[in-house]
Amino acid sequence: xxxxxxxxxxxxxxxxxxxxxxxxxxxxxxxxxxxxxxxxxxxxxxxxxxxxxxxxxxxxxxxxxxxxxxxxxxxxxxxxxxxxxxxxxxxxxxxxxxxxxxxxxxxxxxxxxxxxxxxxxxxxxxxxxxxxxxxxxxxxxxxxxxxxxxxxxxxxxxxxxxxxxxxxxxxxxxxxxxxxxxxxxxxxxxxxxxxxxxxxxxxxxxxxxxxxxxxxxxxxxxxxxxxxxxxxxxxxxxx
Ligand SMILES: O=c1ccn([C@@H]2O[C@H](COP(=O)(O)O)[C@@H](O)[C@H]2O)c(=O)[nH]1
Numbered sequence: 434x435x436x437x438x439x440x441x442x443x444x445x446x447x448x449x450x451x452x453x454x455x456x457x458x459x460x461x462x463x464x465x466x467x468x469x470x471x472x473x474x475x476x477x478x479x480x481x482x483x484x485x486x487x488x489x490x491x492x493x494x495x496x497x498x499x500x501x502x503x504x505x506x507x508x509x510x511x512x513x514x515x516x517x518x519x520x521x522x523x524x525x526x527x528x529x530x531x532x533x534x535x536x537x538x539x540x541x542x543x544x545x546x547x548x549x550x551x552x553x554x555x556x557x558x559x560x561x562x563x564x565x566x567x568x569x570x571x572x573x574x575x576x577x578x579x580x581x582x583x584x585x586x587x588x589x590x591x592x593x594x595x596x597x598x599x600x601x602x603x604x605x606x607x608x609x610x611x612x613x614x615x616x617x618x619x620x621x622x623x624x625x626x627x628x629x630x631x632x633x634x635x636x637x638x639x640x641x642x643x644x645x646x647x648x649x650x651x652x653x654x655x656x657x658x659x660x661x662x663x664x665x666x667x668x669x670x671x672x
Pocket of ligand 1: 467553554555556592614615647648
């Protein structure tokens with residue numbers, strides 16, 4: 434998995450997805466299917482994207498009792514996607530169950546999807562962490578604690594802000610994946626994101642993958658925005 438860019442296909446219909454992908458006619462992309470698209474289009478959208486040769490992060494963020502997560506993951510494993518995820522807040526028993534389900538459901542002769550855990554959503558601020566969620570530790574410490582739980586459970590990596598990547602890599606190792614949403618070009622609106630980083634900063638901080646949605650999908654020219662992303666990542670353009 435060399436390509437570090439994951440495009441969030443946050444659309445309601447396959448028709449919208451087709452319209453966006455027309456901007457990238459010759460490219461095999463790494464795309465993310467989240468709740469909006471999956472809940473409306475179902476497994477068909479996964480089959481469609483796979484048939485088109487795209488790699489897929491199925492971002493459903495499972496968070497339930499261990500038995501339910503295990504059985505759900507067993508089903509999802511059959512889709513042959515590249516990455517699935519859970520909320521680390523579900524705890525180690527739930528994360529271990531997720532892996533058991535994936536291993537049981539992965540067809541023989543194929544590789545099981547990577548399983549990663551959301552530490553703290555990139556829309557969560559330090560203030561919200563303390564005042565709303567009643568977590569009294571600093572954000573970085575909290576993210577690291579959840580990452581350590583994910584690693585201890587045998588997961589392959591985490592979702593976090595690129596800001597926390599150096600700490601996670603230091604404690605969980607270089608091979609532990611860091612998948613980082615909250616990516617914005619310097620001149621973009623943050624919108625609902627809080628712990629935001631530019632593509633160039635994310636590269637410098639060592640993110641394994643960056644997840645980028647609206648900065649590409651809502652751009653006037655998505656292909657041009659994607660080229661800008663590639664240039665910034667290479668350091669040819671810093672803002
Ligand atoms: O902590 C998280 C976990 C997941 N996401 C998802 O990533 C994309 C980001 O989209 P943008 O338009 O670039 O903000 C979106 O699908 C989220 O559900 C996240 O942002 N933060």
